Amino acid sequence: MENLALLEKLSFERIAGSKEEYRAAMIIKEEIEKMGLNATLEPFEIEFPEEVTATFEITAPQNQSFEVTGVGMAGVTKGLEAPFYYGQDLDEISLSQMKGKIVLFNGALRYDSYKKIIQAGAVGFITFNGSVYDTEIEVEDRYLRPKLQELGKIPGVTMSIHDAQTLVRLNPTTVRLTVNAKESTRTSHNLVVTLPGDIEDEIICFSGHYDSVRHSKGVYDNATGALAVLDFLKYFSQKKPKRTLKFLWLGTEERGLIGATQYVKAHQETIDQYKLNINLDMLGVVLGKDIACVTGEEAITHYIDFVAKELNFAIKTSTGVYPSDSTPFADGGVPAITFARGAVVGGAQIHSKKDVIDFISVESFNQTVEFIQAFASRVIEAEVCPIPSTMPKKMLEELDDYLLRKIAE
Ligand SMILES: [Zn+2]
CATH class of the missing domain: 3.40.630.10 (Zn peptidases)
Incomplete structure (x- = not known):
């Protein structure tokens, strides 16, 4: 060069x-x-997932919405309201609390973590990216890889680490998410x-x-x-x-x-x-x-x-x-x-x-x-x-x- x-x-x-x-x-x-x-x-x-749009909000005890991106090739929903749970680790205790809930978890969409969440009966998931030291965070567009899709699809969203922190601080009872997407090539x-x-x-x-x-x-x-x-x-x-x-x-x-x-x-x-x-x-x-x-x-x-x-x-x-x-x-x-x-x-x-x-x-x-x-x-x-x-x-x-x-x- x-x-x-x-x-x-x-x-x-x-x-x-x-x-x-x-x-x-x-x-x-x-x-x-x-x-x-x-x-x-x-x-x-x-x-390739096309036209992925998503929303996320706390519905109780008080309303608050967050900026999120939808996870492509995962589940879609016109509106899913469920109890919130922060699964800080995928240990037995955390997993035993996930059934029927929308789960925030630490880390990326890895095969073993996604598998555990699915098996634990979570109905939706939230991932996050960025560093707490960053003032501006680009929320990533994530998508479910084919091997993970085989495990079953539930809707998921990604948010900034700042919002994840806020969410955990607020510790809501119920949250609601929507994910729309078209699967295309x-x-x-x-x-x-x-x-x-x-x-x-x-x-x-x-x-x-x-x-x-x-x-x-x-x-x-x-x-x-x-x-x-x-x-x-x-x-x-x-x-x-x-x-x-x-x-x-x-x-x-x-x-x-x-x-x-x-x-x-x-x-x-x-x-x-x-x-x-x-x-x-x-x-x-x-x-x-x-x-x-x-x-x-x-x-x-x-x-x-x-x-x-x-x-x-x-x-x-x-x-x-x-x-x-x-x-x-x-x-x-x-x-x-x-x-x-x-x-x-x-x-x-x-x-x-x-x-x-x-x-x-x-x-x-x-x-x-x-x-x-x-x-x-x-x-x-x-x-x-x-x-x-x-x-x-x-x-x-x-x-x-x-x-x-x-x-x-
Ligand atoms: Zn490279």
């Missing part, structure tokens, strides 16, 4: 399946075409470039998601990763590579790694040829540290450490399942690495209005990109692919846990 101009150009809200997400794909496509290369768009459908896209290598049936693929969440211009998360993939394309298209290279700009990561999941599904017939996925998610932050999380054999971390020492590049390696697009590849049997430059606490904030260009530097971005390039070159050009293709049992178990196939009761 020579300067921040292209990052600036991609700095706008790019919600999955929106016309802005498509516009971002077109900006990237245009850059690819400037290199004299062709990109293919691979569309896929995603479920939208089209999102993956953008793909292929550089055929001498060994055609061994593929190394680079990926980075280019969608963002609501209220976020998604600069650090993840216009930076998308631009890194462009830089890799520019670099590796200079001469014919030994192994075939795929460059993927993936849509709809923020709603559950859907673009990557769709890609792996659509390319199932050739997925055995994929020897490594190098995924980029959040780079270039000035105050932070570089990490590489490997979903594959531990030997891959040693390989990265070796190259890092050779090149005098500080990076922390680990094995595990990373919450990004490397995971669907690993689940498809492809060893995968997510490279990221994690921000220090307070160094940059994602998934909010605060994810802007100010905390990113060209120098920081280029240092990481050049290291990954050097590492990838060794993998791409080696006589025998140095990446072990096996997936350790521990990784398979972690994938099962992460993808909610094996839920602890």
Whole structure:
């Protein structure tokens, strides 16, 4: 990256399946075409809640209404009035009080917490976001992921942490909520470039998601990763590579790694040829540290450490399942690495209005990109692919846990 101009150009809200997400794909496509290369768009459908509106009010002992957003793909109601309960923890005592009530609970919509609330017989729920130290809070648009929908749908709303605090202080007897929404589908896209290598049936693929969440211009998360993939394309298209290279700009990561999941599904017939996925998610932050999380054999971390020492590049390696697009590849049997430059606490904030260009530097971005390039070159050009293709049992178990196939009761 020579300067921040292209990052600036991609700095706008790019919600999955929106016309802005498509516009971002077109900006990237245009850059690819400037290199004299062709990109293919691979569309896929995603479920998307449309026209979600919601209200919430205390009805007794006194009336008071609050500003809320409705949780999409969850239940709808023209008006549900029920007793209120603050389920501060999902322990036995809290759960025993929830039956027939509208429950405020701490934390996000996780599978295990939602399951417990449903089983406890709650009829509606309230989540909240933000920090008590913030003066202005953007109430998040949340939606119920498919795995959670399977547990049963009850209507839910999200409010700011300030309102949640007020609600608990007032400790109302009864509350009322309404949620209206239409369940619809939208089209999102993956953008793909292929550089055929001498060994055609061994593929190394680079990926980075280019969608963002609501209220976020998604600069650090993840216009930076998308631009890194462009830089890799520019670099590796200079001469014919030994192994075939795929460059993927993936849509709809923020709603559950859907673009990557769709890609792996659509390319199932050739997925055995994929020897490594190098995924980029959040780079270039000035105050932070570089990490590489490997979903594959531990030997891959040693390989990265070796190259890092050779090149005098500080990076922390680990094995595990990373919450990004490397995971669907690993689940498809492809060893995968997510490279990221994690921000220090307070160094940059994602998934909010605060994810802007100010905390990113060209120098920081280029240092990481050049290291990954050097590492990838060794993998791409080696006589025998140095990446072990096996997936350790521990990784398979972690994938099962992460993808909610094996839920602890
Ligand atoms: Zn991301």
